[in-house]
Amino acid sequence: MGGEPGTRHWPVELRVKRAEKVLEIEFDDGARFVRPAELLRVESPSAEVQGHGPGQKQIPPGKRNVALTGAEPVGNYAVRLLFDDGHSTGIYSWSYLRELGERREERWQAYLAALEAQGLSRDRQ
Numbered sequence: 001m002g003g004e005p006g007t008r009h010w011p012v013e014l015r016v017k018r019a020e021k022v023l024e025i026e027f028d029d030g031a032r033f034v035r036p037a038e039l040l041r042v043e044s045p046s047a048e049v050q051g052h053g054p055g056q057k058q059i060p061p062g063k064r065n066v067a068l069t070g071a072e073p074v075g076n077y078a079v080r081l082l083f084d085d086g087h088s089t090g091i092y093s094w095s096y097l098r099e100l101g102e103r104r105e106e107r108w109q110a111y112l113a114a115l116e117a118q119g120l121s122r123d124r125q
Contacts, residue, residue: 033101
């Protein structure tokens with residue numbers, strides 16, 4: 001199977017669970033991750049969130065209740081996630097989704113710390 005360079009594990013199942021506001025993804029090695037839409041939204045690989053260079057990452061506030069509305073395949077290497085706040089420009093590679101799964105707690109704590117440092121809230125402002 002071709003795809004993104006450096007991808008070691010491929011997804012065998014990906015499910016958007018709208019009611020639970022999560023993405024479930026299972027990889028070919030049996031690893032399974034359930035990631036909340038909020039974390040996926042604030043860690044979007046889009047330029048809107050990540051910026052165009054080092055140190056430009058933006059922390060979008062008010063995403064506690066954001067939900068996934070869909071997912072669209074991008075070639076055989078990624079998926080575009082669609083959110084109910086209109087965000088749809090993040091292309092999540094398989095390796096990035098794997099990283100978000102493996103480093104969930106670290107990413108979550110960094111997100112909460114960044115919100116606090118900037119005086120922002122997870123709730124709508």
